[in-house]
Amino acid sequence: MAIRKRKINIESKEIPDFDNMMNDVEIEVEEQQAENGLIKHVPELKQLSEDIDKATNTFINA
Incomplete structure (x- = not known):
């Protein structure tokens, strides 16, 4: 029984x-x-950033 108990404890x-x-x-x-x-x-994020920059510049120049 002691061996079995030890095996259970190890597991x-x-x-x-x-x-x-x-x-x-x-x-x-x-x-x-x-x-x-x-x-x-x-x-996609780079393209979005470029598009935002273009839109911002267009708005500023308008």
Whole structure:
């Protein structure tokens, strides 16, 4: 019985470590997806910025 108790204790200590590792992986994946989403939209944001600058200059010159 002592061996079985010890095995259960070892397993219970390993589970939080695994959960922590999985949480870290999930966070890393979410961060990577968010970063990829931002990178994907950079050209659109640059174009929008240029369009705003043109509109502002047109308004000032009018």
